[in-house]
Amino acid sequence: MNPWLATIPVFLIAATGAVLLAKRWRKSAFKILMAVNVAVMVGALALLASALTAGPAVAAGVAPAAAAAAVATPGAGGAALIAAAIAVAGSSIGAAFAVAYTGSAALAAMSERPEIFGRAMVVVGLAEGIAIYGLIIAIILIGKA
Template identity: 80%
Template structure:
């Protein structure tokens, strides 16, 4: 069975417990969720530190290629690619939100500027594509 499919019941139970917790204790639920978030962040940072300090796995036939690559360089490039995609996607989301709402407001007054408004929204979406290109370059170097 797929690992992600196996975690679906755990997610549903956790979501149900969270809803019940918020309904029962409104004031203390925020403190509990904040503490849980801090614990999860600490665990994620520990996992990240372990991944960055681990030596790369070498294939059986390419021992010389593995020796030429510095330890952790491939993992760091993959993490940098993930950061590039995440940062550019978040930036594009903000840009599309602001330009999209402004374009809709302008089109409600003058419907004939639809083409120009969509060009501006498309340029804002290009930010995510730039991050994707950078990540492809970084993955190629990993």
């Protein structure tokens, strides 16, 4: 079973607990939820720091010379993967803002002049291209990892 699918019940229980907490204690629920969010964020940053500083794993029964030959720069692959994730996330967020603004402007312009539909969709498509550029950069970075 995929480990991400196993976390769905945990998220559902956490969301239900947050809603019940917000209904029961309206004034202090925000402070409690923020404290929980900060604790989870600190844990995630600690996990990230330990993953980036950890050395490569060595299988049991491998000769030390072969293990030493397999060791490259520790953490370089992980850093490339994190950089790929940042490239995709940043370009997707940028594309979302661009499509939001250009899409609303295109709809407003098409409501006045319906014949500019083609030109308006080209502008929206160019805004969506930002996300594709980030995806291409991520593929290049993953190939280097």
